Amino acid sequence: MCAVTTVTALAAFGPPAAAAAVLPYQDPALPVAQRVTDLLARMTLDDKIGQMTQAERAVITPAQLTQYRVGSVLSGGGSGPAQNTPAAWADMYDSYQRGALAAPLQIPMIYGIDAVHGNNNVLGSTIFPHNIGLGATRDPGLAERIGRATAEEVTGAGQDWTFAPCVCVARNDRWGRTYESFGEKPEIATAMTTVIDGLQGTALNGPASVLATAKHYIGDGGTTGGTDQGNTQLTEAELRAVHLPPFAAAVDRGVGSVMISFSSWNGTKLHGSKYLITDLLKGELGFTGFTVSDWAAIDQIDGRVGFTQAEVVASINAGLDMIMVPNDWQLFLGYLRAAVQAGEIPMTRIDDANRRILTKKFELGLFEKPYADRTYASTIGSAAHRALAREAVRESQVLLKNAGGVLPLAKSGGKIFVAGKSADDLGNQAGGWTTTWQGASGSTYPGTSILQGIRSAVGSGATVTYQRDGTGIDSSYRAAVAVVGETPYAEGEGDRPGSLSLDATDLATLSRLRAAGVPVIVVLVSGRPLDIAAELPNWNALVAAWLPGSEGAGVADVLFGDYAPTGKLPVTWMQSASQQPINDGDGKTPLFPYGFGLSYTSTPADTAAPSVPGTPAATAVTATGLSLSWPAATDTGGSGLAGYDVYRDGTLIGSPTAASYAVTGLTAATRYEFTVAARDAAGNRSARSAALAVTTAAGETPPGGSCRVAYSTSDWSAGFTGSVSVTNTGTAAIAAWNLQWSYTAGQLVTQGWSARVSQTGTVVTATGESWSPSLAPGATVTFGFNANRGATNPRPASFTLNGTTCTVA
Template sequence: MRTGFSIRAISAVLLASASLAGCATVPADTVASAPYADEDAYVASLVSRMSVERKVAQLIQPQINSFTAADMARYRFGSYLNGGNGGPYGDEFAPASEWLRLADEMYDASVQPLANGEPVIPTMWGTDAVHGHTNVVGATIFPHNVALGAANDPDLVRRIGHATAIEVEATGIDWDFSPTVAVAQDGRWGRAYESYSEDPARVAPLGAALVEGLQGRPGDADFLGDGRVIATAKHFFGDGGTTDGVDQGEVTGDIEALIALHGRPYPAAIDAGVQTVMASFNSINGAKMHGNGPLLTGVLRGRMGFDGLVVGDWNGHGQVQGCTVTNCPQSLLAGLDIYMVPDDWRGLMETLVAQVNDGTIPMARLDEAVSRVLHIKYRAGLLGPNAERPSERGVGGRFDLIGSAEHRALAREAVAASQVILRNDGVLPLRSGANVLVAGSAADNVGQASGGWTLEWQGSTEYGDDRLPNTTSIWDGLRDAVTASGGRATLSADGSFTARPAVAVVVFGEKPYAEFAGDTRDLAFRDEEGLNLLRSFREQGIPTVAVFLSGRPMWMNREMNLANAFVASWLPGSEGAGVADVLTGAVPATGRLSFGWPNDCNGGPIARTNRALFPLGYGLATGQTSAMPMLGEGCTALLEGTGTALFGSGRLADGVTVRAGDGSSFSLLRGTATDGSVTARGFDRNAQEDAREIAMRAGSQIAFVEPQGSGNAYRLTYEVLTRPTAPVTLVTGTEGGATSTLDVTQHFAHAEGKGFREMLITDACVGQLGNLFALRTASNLTFRIAGMERIEVAEGTTCAF
């Protein structure tokens, strides 16, 4: 049983008996006179007997895909994480029992006795449970923060935090990298859905509420106790204010004004007892946050009074000027306490040890950082004589709590509370007993309704019931609600029907995405499936309700002009019945915009400008109607087209498919072909998984297929890792039709080991460019791809490698 710990009060009994590998007992009389000093004394006694190597190891956080339990036993990492696409034993879709098994295995490895009386320090596991414990199959999928901001109910968010903590702890994980308290100012940012609002006055109390839900309230008996996990306020700071909404970009302006806007949620989180803060990728006035001492130390610790630990983001220290992923004392000196170094942990450990030994890093700074890590472990009950294996602490192993009926009911409540009705001519709520047609490919797709950070980092629309068990799509919810009212509901993705409906509900929206892959250059919504369905129903005189799934407000004037009602449904997650609750009037519509809704498609900040079609706080109540004037449909961005990128920033363009020779599909350019002939995995070139590493067996093929080809050349950014020993052939043309081939064996052999290069393939060289680009190899071949696009070049331009 794990008990709760107050930040400023530790059990005298626990401290009096505390010992690890010969640790001296803290005198009980000291406890009574100065309880917090006793925690300091206990931690100091451990740090004083740790070697430099063990101290540095406490500051190293690798991902589970890059080390083993044997590595843990040897190096004793202070913490570790699973990346967005990482799962136990290489299986990102592993059952909850496997997550717990790995947690126990790593814990056991971390507490093996050490020589020379050196203290044993248990490790801890961190995860991104940003809208529920959504890395795990079967977990409850809560709405993303953009939706919870529209609900604007701190108590609801607090209960969601507690439910999430229970599910996280059930799998043996100790630490949640949540909440995101970004104050997003530009919807073009691909992480906008992780922000509660553009208004810091709304973000601050909601972020604090999630902290309290995850950890419990300071001073309460269950603070950091059973069913609670360590919380993280992120990303300090300014992540939602970058120029043009570019992820990991630059934030500029008067520093006090920036702190007042983007820093405002942090004091609230600190007052709520948050134990960790994650540094941001972005720069502030030219200085990367992972190396920004005046802000990490001066503002966060000095002005705001934060006494917990600061953890880095995925290789973020490597972006600091003068640093690499394996060499960056600047971050530690600036105030970072834990380096998140997913793969290159060994090299970073070696350089940090050497830099402590040669005086580059003062021993006092090292001890300070290590002490912060140990304090958090102590407060969370992970360090001390009563510490237990993950499966034995709290609700560890209670898999019945993962995706429980109670948690799913809470998620349904949150979905209903977050729906925002923007337009309504009276068609809502749906009339009891009506014949309702439910259209759109998203209507029966929980993966699309859940968005990014769902099982996989970027999410997917291709999950089946085996990946998303016991979930309810929007169609499921509407079917049940309409039928219960005596009506009839029919699902028709393409909008066809035999019996004329009284009303059509059209569900459409953005495909899933996550950070940087979700960045857009404007707010024009180009997928016209919903637009065409609404137009078709309008032409047939059938009233419509548009249900828009998105991680941000977008320019929807065309769709709003065609719909009789328009609902911003955000990314509701696993409980689509909550959408039906509001559409049918079973639950009052109380959601109100936490971001202004744009009247143009250009992007950029909308807050405090006259560019909002609907302002912050807008939303219609159940049964309330609105004026339905025609909106302007001019959008220059639409005339510019979608560009020619087929793959870039770690993401395939919409409509592009990738298949192996056996027909296996790679929807995210990740995974393994059914016959094992081709494997594609994420690779960090300039950012997390912004490239792919593709391994092909002899006799295999991988093909990129566009919806339709445009442009007379392909440009590929690639790197060859293994020299081919047999022919490699490039194939272009049309799938199932005429093709042209080009022998590229010598080009690939020459490129081996020379880093990333560009390949230009033109019609002058291959004779025919259609919508197919494929590689076939007669020998084993491994290469990387960072970008692929279709471009126009001058007539007669030759191929280049």
């Protein structure tokens, strides 16, 4: 019924026949207010209620945007195109935009995404620290630069609206959204609203401008934790003094949209509060943008499960302009139409909502430039943005303990042991809202782990040994760095009504390190303070690293003294979880007070590293076939060289007396890492030699290997974005894949993502990232790249995978 009614009503207007017949609302020379007034006069009720509707991409098609006039689409956490590449995101955006523009009035849609610490849904994007880490920096200028970088990467992948920043004031660390907050005091979030200036730029229709959203209005981060923050406990004076100032600052900065909180206040869901939305936000604060609901949140207004027309009426009359109804958008349209026709919602309220939404669409320039701006694709994961993220990581480090001046560590001399479940885990390092809603442990996106940062920091001047669970450490190490803490979560899964303690895995790892009798330095990766008071006396140093994102080397920058720690606690650190909620000035005695943070000079204090008498040294290992050999070690301690210990992938496999060893029991075309340690008569072992990667048997091409490649490009005037999928159709795994092709028309690759893409002459080479180097039988890897081109862009004639010619789909 909606489609028939709408088409009939709009037929009298139709699209402009030619440029000479441009309607006033399509004339960019006219003032925005005049264009909005003209367009409103041409819109039917179905056009207007469509503009007030936002649907999740998985449950709406471009054709339905045309049919139902839906004004906005969003991607929930982890919801995206089948191929998670910037080009695929931009293609998806354009397909929805074509659907919106196919409607008679050609009103462009706006696409929302939770780009909350970089464009975190899109693989290859720079992942910045979460807000709690940025709050520790106390650096509004840094926040603005991060906003600008994020806007460029969001634009490059096609989106034009982010549900960020979260300017909530976290008052209870049990809340699963604590890391989304800049801290427990309104002053921090107020100062960091500069991120809005970065996101929106100097003008909404300027280059790489993305509409920002101040969320969640108002009072989430309150006193009890959970999805409903229980703000019935807050007086209006507390609400205004603690939770309102950051939103007032956001409005002053011209934030384009405000998202309403799931919270309740005085027994009323905020999505139904006319006082807080219309009277306070729009009236007293003077907010002229548009409001948007949270995910399916209006279904909570009556406290019962089940979406009703009464809830639609309550939310719209309260002052909500756009409703996020990810799944029930057609039901919402029917209820909203019926409510207006029944006089339950005045047309003035509908027109006000549309005026606010359309004004932002005009100001963004969507009517003139509705499609994805692919010129910014080259900024996604760029070196400049990653350098900015690394700067943010090191500024966010908070040094909480440094007994005996054990930090900073020296880069040369002796051995350093690294352990902990988060030392080499990018997923843990980034937390929730990374690739998916809740996030996940593991190599879920490209980046540099804290372990990689440590190894790069020491170079060849010291030996770094890593064992996740801490096994293998002994007294010969001059320090142990334990990277422990939380695994990823978001709201709901991250709410902790009980304990905020380290888990059993972390405690067991720390116990092993302490037993070795070496200094223990704890790097805590978490979205909030954890209950560590009982363990703290056993640690020589403690660094709060928060959730640093893709650039773990920023942590190493501080550990090794390239930069002194400058971060200050944005929250009060509890003595125990039973103190929650605990905040500055509430009379409770914390473990570390709000604003606490130590520092040190840039000169390492541990240059006199401990050594073990009689320890010989083994150097580089080489391999011929399956036989390992290495230069003979020298006995420097006088107790006599006894032999060597050979390790395969960290496990001892043999102890020869000579400087060679024949390896047996290996699988063909499999990658192994071998290390060697010299051993003296007293049982002392040297540091293991640098790891040697060996791919056995006939190189890296599996017997009977075969492959298939799918190649596509999206061209623009002087360049193009390529997307490549390569499938191992053979019967054996490829330990380290290498795909090559040649260009014949002067094309030049400038940047790649989800693979390492380089070009020498006409030959392009793509290899697996360090976090996904192998290709199992039947597995497919997809990667993308940007390149310059001339007048033509012919397809490569062939592709070879590790020397095997592939079929081309």
